[in-house]
Amino acid sequence: MLKLIGLGILSGLFFSATFVLNEAMSAAGGHWLWSASLRYGFVIIFLTLFLLMRKGVSYLKELTRLLLEYKSFWVITGTIGFGFF
Structure with missing residues (x-):
């Protein structure tokens, strides 16, 4: 805690x-x-x-791969979360 x-x-x-x-x-x-x-x-x-x-380098590589694979989802949610906030 x-x-x-x-x-x-x-x-x-x-x-x-x-x-x-x-x-x-x-x-x-x-x-x-x-x-x-x-x-x-x-x-x-x-x-x-x-x-x-x-988590290490392998986790960061996997995360980067997922971010690039679902780019449109992250752009939309990032715009809402960071842009409108």
Whole structure:
């Protein structure tokens, strides 16, 4: 239970850090597209590292194969989950 709470706090920390970075970029005159892309970049990097540490390279290869095989499903659900969120 404490591990789950810790993971929730850690994920909240990284998610909140992107808002701080977004505001800093906005104040410096940066384009909103760069700050929005930063959040997705963080998600991809940390999720990939987490999966590599927990499941290994073979799992990541299989996951990549499935993502490419069902590309339209992931585009639609990703648009709803990340785009509309």
